[in-house]
Amino acid sequence: MVDAALIQQCADPGLKPAIVEQFVERAGSQDPLAVTVRSGNRVVLVPKPTTSDEAMALIRHNIGRNTIRVGITQYPAGLGIMEAGELKPDIVDACANLKMGTALFAKVYRVVSKWYGNPTGEEATSAVFEDAVIAWQTGYFEGTAVFRTPDPGEVKPPEPDREHPASDAVEQSADSAGEEVSDPARDEASGGDPNKAGIRVDLSGIGAE
Template sequence: MVDAALIKECADPSLKPAIVEKFVAAAGSEDPLAITVRAGNRVVLVPRPTTPEAAMDLIRENIGRNVVRAGITQYPAGLGVLEAGALKPDLVDACANLRMGTALFAKVYRIVLSWYGNPTGKQAEAQVFEDAILAWQSGYFEGKAVFRTPSPEEKQANSSADTAADVAPGEDATKTTEIPEADDRSETAAREQPVDDPNKAGIRVDLSTIGAR
C-alpha cells in the first residue's frame, strides 16, 4: 500500500486519496524501481534493477522496441519521448512517478467518465474505475490510444479556441457556432481494430441513468 503521506504530498489533487490507493493497488507497484517490459502480448523477463541508475539503463535498452512501464504507477515510459536520451530519472522517483502517474490516470478517468455520460453513485464509480484501470493497462479505450486522447476539458478548450478564431471581431460566438459535446460515444475506431487486438474494447453498459434524479 502506498504511504498516505506520499499520496498527500505527491499525488494529483484531482484524485481522491482512496482512488489513488486503489489505482496503485490495481495497476501499479510498491517498488519505485519496478520495470515491466512487454513485446506485444508477451511479458519480457528482465532483471530486477536494484538502483535508479540500473532501472534507467533497463528502460533505455527497451524503449522504442518494447512497451515499458515504470515505477509505482507503472507509468508508460515512452509517452512523449522521442529518443532514449530524453528519458528522465523522474520515472523511477517515487514522488515524481506518483505525481505524473496520477495526473495521467486522472485524465484517463475523466475520459471514461465522460464517455459514460458523467454518471453518479457508487455503482457507476466502480464501473468507471474498472474501465479506467483497463484503459491504463492496455493504453486503449474504445479503440483509441487513451494517453494521447484529449480530455473533455482539452476538447472543450480546443473547441472554444477554434470557435473564437472563426468568428469575426464583434460577433457572438455562442450565437453562430455550436460547440460539440465533450464525450464522443462513437465506437467506429474500436470496430476497425484487428479482431485479435488484445486492446479492443468490449461491450460496455450504459450507466448514464444511474444516479439520475
Template sequence: MLDAAFIQQCADPSLKPAIVEHFVAKAGSQDPLAVTVRSGNRLVLVPKPTTPEEALAVIRDNLGRNTVRVGITQYPAGLGIVEAGQLEPEMVKPCENIRMGTALFAKVFRIVMKWYGNPTAKEVMPQVMEDALIAWQTGYFEGVAVFRAEDPSEAKPLQPPQGIPDDRNEPAGSEKNSSESEVSAEPASDPNKASIRIDLTGIGGRP
C-alpha cells in the same frame, strides 16, 4: 499501502487518497524501481534493477521496440519521448513517479467518464473505475489511445459509488465540495499538467 503523507505530498490533487491507493494496488507496483517490459501480449524478462541507473538502462534498452512501464504507478516510459536519450531519472523517483502517474490516470478516468456520459449514479461508478484501470493497463479504451488523447474539456463531480468506502480521513464538517467541480476552460495537452479537477471520493479499495 502508500503512506498518507506521501500521497498528500506527491499525488495529483484531483485524486483523493483512496483513489490513489486503489489505483496503485490494482495497476501499479510496490517497487519504485520496477520495470515491466512487454512485446505485444508477451512479458519480456529483464534484469531486476537495484538502482535508478540500472532501471534507466533497462528502459533505454527496450524503449522504442517494446512497451515499457516503470515505477510505483507503472507509468508508460515512452510517453512523449522521441529517443531514449530524453529519459529523465526523475521517472524512477517515487514521488515524481506518483505525480506523473496519478496526473495521467486522472486524465484516463476523465476520458472513460466522458464515454459513459459523465454519470452520477452510484451503481455505475465501480464499472467506470474498473474500465479506467483496464485502460491504464492496456493504453486503450474503446479504440482510443488514452495516453495521447486530448483531456476532456468538461467533467462533472462524481458521487461516491455504492460498495466502495468513502475517504474516512475527511475531517468532519469540512467543505469538500468547494472545489470539486472546478473545470479549466482549456483542455491540457500535457498529461502531467492536467488542470481539470474531479472529486473521485470514495472509489477506494473494495472491502
C-alpha cells in the same frame, strides 16, 4: 500499500487518497524501481533493477520497441518522448512517478467517463473506475489510445466500491488486451508533458483519507 505521507505530498491534488490507494493497488507496484517490459501480450523477462541507474538503462534499452511501464504507478515510459536521451531519471523516483501517474490516470478516467456519458450513479461510476483501470493497464479504451487522446474536460469520479471487486473475467481482459507500445511520439494535447494534460478532475468531495 502506498505510504499516506507520500500520497499527501506527491499525488495529484485532485485525487482523494483513497482513490490513489486503489489505483496503485490495482495497477501499480510497491517498488519505485519496478520496470515491466511487454512485447505485444507477452511479458519480457528482464533483470530486476536494484538502482535507479540500472532501471534507466533497462528502460532506454527497450524504449521504442517494447511497451514499458515504470515505478509505483507503472507509468508508460516513452509517452511524449522523441528520443531515449530525453528520458529523465525522476521517472523512477517514487514522488515524481506518483505525481505523473496520478495526473495521467485522472485524464484516463475522464476519457472513460465521457464515453459513459459522465454518469453520477454509484453503480455506473464504479464501472467507470473499473474500465479506467483496465484502460490504464492496456493503454486503450474502445479503440482510443487513452494516453494520447485530448483531455475531455472535468468530471467527478466516485470512490471505487471496495465491496464489489471486478470479476475474474474483467481482470483477465486487462491481461489479454493489446497495449499501446511506447513508441517515440509526442502527446500533442500536453506538449509532451503528461503533467500538463488538460483540466484535472476535482475529487475533493469523495473518498476517505
